[in-house]
Amino acid sequence: MDAITDSKPSFYEITMQDRLNDMLWQSVRHLVSILLDKTPSLTPFRYYSYEISSILCALLDLYSLLTTKGTFSENFYSLCRNITSKSSIFSYLFIHYLLPCFIKFPLPGQIYSFLKGLTMLGFLYFNYNYYSPEFAILKQELIRQKTRYRMGTAFIGLLLLLKAVEVFFTSKKGVSEVMALDNIQPPYKDSVIGKGLCPICKEKFVNPTALSSSGYVFCYTCIRQHLQVYSACPVTNIRSSLRNMRKIHMHEGV
Incomplete structure (x- = not known):
């Protein structure tokens, strides 16, 4: 000891x-x-x-x-x-x-x-x-x-x-x-934007990209240009950045 x-x-x-x-x-x-x-x-x-x-x-x-x-x-x-x-x-x-x-x-x-x-x-x-x-x-x-x-x-x-x-x-x-996080408003039941169309250009998705902050999908070029100017989701107006962009893969015909 x-x-x-x-x-x-x-x-x-x-x-x-x-x-x-x-x-x-x-x-x-x-x-x-x-x-x-x-x-x-x-x-x-x-x-x-x-x-x-x-x-x-x-x-x-x-x-x-x-x-x-x-x-x-x-x-x-x-x-x-x-x-x-x-x-x-x-x-x-x-x-x-x-x-x-x-x-x-x-x-x-x-x-x-x-x-x-x-x-x-x-x-x-x-x-x-x-x-x-x-x-x-x-x-x-x-x-x-x-x-x-x-x-x-x-x-x-x-x-x-x-x-x-x-x-x-x-x-x-x-x-x-x-x-304290902003609540994401649910989408309208009767959306004027057709299924599979970008909410910004109203055309079929080209290189679809989702925002992790809101969950909405856009064309890669459309959402990138929008975020560089407004720094917010164009649908929900939730503050977003280029870091929130997520590439997704969609099947043909979607």
């Missing part, structure tokens, strides 16, 4: 704690955005949702680092850092929440991804002590906890609540977007 405790964490543990950290961040960001949008007095702060979410996650990590020497996600998997002073904790918070501001740009992001791949490769196969550039800069190693800290039920409940709220509002938003 002691050998397991003193060994380096596995690739699975590192990956899962990284995913948990990302999930926690996304949940907090989503919850903060909803709170700022739904509360009129807080609406002016909605443009600072990223900063507010970063502060909340930083406070959570600060408390966890002071009590367990590991972040919330690291402590969840019984991992910790070889931190020797409080200044190391604040250095981590500074770099961890400032680094994304730089790597969001293409070139710094590519450089960081390359360095992260190298450090992870060295960590797994060449006994390198740091699994990411962030740990290398801070000179902090990720190790297993010698003393297992029990995570309070309040923190676990908070994590589950954040994820449940995110799932609820995400699904609700998806349903509202579907309900």
Whole structure:
């Protein structure tokens, strides 16, 4: 048991704690955005949702680092850092929440991804002590906890609540977007356009093409020219583009 405790964490543990950290961040960001949008007095702060979410996650990590020497996600998997002073904790918070501001740009992001791949490769196969550039800069190693800290039920409940709220509002938003779509009016029972004729040129279909947005069929040339000018279905007036064009095959005599 002691050998397991003193060994380096596995690739699975590192990956899962990284995913948990990302999930926690996304949940907090989503919850903060909803709170700022739904509360009129807080609406002016909605443009600072990223900063507010970063502060909340930083406070959570600060408390966890002071009590367990590991972040919330690291402590969840019984991992910790070889931190020797409080200044190391604040250095981590500074770099961890400032680094994304730089790597969001293409070139710094590519450089960081390359360095992260190298450090992870060295960590797994060449006994390198740091699994990411962030740990290398801070000179902090990720190790297993010698003393297992029990995570309070309040923190676990908070994590589950954040994820449940995110799932609820995400699904609700998806349903509202579907309900907000324009309803396609049914065609007239007695159409003045004969069967197998293009609604635009009133001639027999030439290279028939359907619009996925409305379901009506036209000649390829007719509907392409119409969409380039009006960007809408000529029958239902539903907004459409060239991406909505679908080639169909019709039997002879149809």
